Amino acid sequence: MKILGILGSPHKSGGTAQLLFAALKSAEKEGAVVKWVSLYDGEIKPCVGCIQNEGPECKFPCIFEDYGKIVLEKIYEAEGIIFATPIYWFAPSGVMKNLLDRMTCLENMVAFGEQSYLEGKVVGAVVVGADTGAITTGGYLLTTLNSMGAIVPPWAIAYSYKSKASIWEDKDLMNAINVGLLVAKTIALLKGELRELKFIDDKALLEEIREEVLRDLELSREIKRYVRGLGWLRF
Numbered sequence: 001m002k003i004l005g006i007l008g009s010p011h012k013s014g015g016t017a018q019l020l021f022a023a024l025k026s027a028e029k030e031g032a033v034v035k036w037v038s039l040y041d042g043e044i045k046p047c048v049g050c051i052q053n054e055g056p057e058c059k060f061p062c063i064f065e066d067y068g069k070i071v072l073e074k075i076y077e078a079e080g081i082i083f084a085t086p087i088y089w090f091a092p093s094g095v096m097k098n099l100l101d102r103m104t105c106l107e108n109m110v111a112f113g114e115q116s117y118l119e120g121k122v123v124g125a126v127v128v129g130a131d132t133g134a135i136t137t138g139g140y141l142l143t144t145l146n147s148m149g150a151i152v153p154p155w156a157i158a159y160s161y162k163s164k165a166s167i168w169e170d171k172d173l174m175n176a177i178n179v180g181l182l183v184a185k186t187i188a189l190l191k192g193e194l195r196e197l198k199f200i201d202d203k204a205l206l207e208e209i210r211e212e213v214l215r216d217l218e219l220s221r222e223i224k225r226y227v228r229g230l231g232w233l234r235f
């Protein structure tokens with residue numbers, strides 16, 4: 001089973017990344033092959049609403065030849081997708097909103113006699129802020145994705161207001177772990193495998209995943225320091 005993580009934060013070791021990586025690691029433990037993309041690694045042009053034009057423009061993989069198209073293709077290939085965003089004014093980050101709008105081309109395949117290309121895909125959400133707005137943000141994400149045909153499992157949203165320290169908040173981390181587990185388990189269930197869709201509260205798993213995420217983040221910090229030292233590549 002293929003699960004894609006989408007990071008909608010500019011910070012690759014911030015709270016959003018921390019909880020997304022925790023969710024992906026737990027999905028891996030459930031047998032998933034995981035990949036992730038950062039929405040800040042290229043340009044995602046805003047949707048121009050070509051769905052209203054006469055011609056058949058609004059169809060997968062979108063009219064634009066940009067980084068957004070690459071992300072859309074990865075979404076198309078995935079069976080499960082975990083959307084992770086910081087809270088920007090009680091809402092997903094701008095790049096995440098651009099991506100959601102561009103995903104209309106996947107959903108609009110219904111206008112071409114097909115099903116929505118989101119149908120049957122399982123989604124989860126990770127939302128991180130410093131103050132408030134997690135439910136407007138996460139609720140918006142999951143409602144929109146469900147309106148596009150995606151399946152939302154139980155316990156499919158994790159949020160934290162601990163910003164960069166999210167990884168240290170046991171409750172928030174455990175919720176993120178459950179997002180990964182339940183997205184993976186739901187995919188397995190849809191394939192006819194026997195799975196229980198239950199919340200897990202497992203302290204040993206929590207510590208194991210926290211350690212793995214911290215190790216990965218530390219490694220990326222070391223690479224950054226090394227590259228900065230070389231002075232030719234900036235992060």
Ligand SMILES: Cc1cc2nc3c(=O)[nH]c(=O)nc-3n(C[C@H](O)[C@H](O)[C@H](O)COP(=O)(O)O)c2cc1C
Pocket residue numbers: 009010011014015016017086087088089090091128129130131132133161162163164
């Ligand atoms: C433009 C902007 C708007 C923000 N709005 C909110 C908000 O409405 N609610 C909130 O809790 N935090 C808000 N924050 C704080 C961020 O969500 C917080 O710093 C979060 O940790 C960012 O996640 P990251 O470190 O993974 O990038 C905002 C930050 C920025 C830059």
